Amino acid sequence: MSEKKDQAAENKAIATRDEQAAGGPGRTIIEDTVVTTIAAIAAREVSGVYDMGSGGAISEAVRNRIPGSTMAQQHGVSTEVGETQAAVDISLVAEYGVAIHELAAAVRRNVIVSIERMTGLEVTEVNVTVHDINLDDGDSSEEEDDRPARVN
Template identity: 35%
Template sequence: MNENQMLEMGSATLGRVEIAPEVIEVIAGIAAAEVEGVSSMRGNLASGISEIIGKKYHGKGVRVDLSEERIKIDVYILVKFGKSIPTVAGNVQDNIRQALLTMTGLELSEVNVHVVGVQFDTKVEQEAPIEL
């Protein structure tokens, strides 16, 4: 099964339910972004252009691979400085797995977390006023 195909589920008596890979990307992206310690998700050129023109793309930084009998998700995150990377990554895996199970009933075979950077605080320190 490639990314252009839908994931089929459902009952033989009522019809079938199809879930597009983009839906899985959005669910996984939101679940990953909710985790404490995740600064942001890393996107690609298409998601960057979408955000420039004002559209929020919640699947940014998520790649879904649907094959015969397995669902593999790769997420690309930036972690806040000072947070434990193994803890944050584990929480991202758990949150994505739980969100997809709750919303779609799908069991994932893999959730791979790629930490692509560390985000430092960018506080602008206010200078003391100059007295004349």
């Protein structure tokens, strides 16, 4: 008898999970900003990405304050999100020496996998724009300090 109760409880749990997976009672809304944040983090995870954005921090800050904007934006990432699909635009600065086409493909792949896994949305496109290459190896500021002044 207890086996029948356990089986019935298990069947009910499976049916409930199936209802939720099939969009059963209620609905889930994923805000654009959530998808934008996921895309930004996923892009930064890729080796060879030095920075996000194009360096136009002031113009981007002004654009983000415009009321009525329909696209979610985070430094270097903008998204458009529908009920079942999302599209992403990414702007970044690459590290010197990386193969840019491979970097863009890796960013695209990581963003798609992350968004689809975490939200269930289909990613229709991820456009990657590489605005610059970082030439700084981190030691140049020390070298500049050691140089004698050229003018007095």
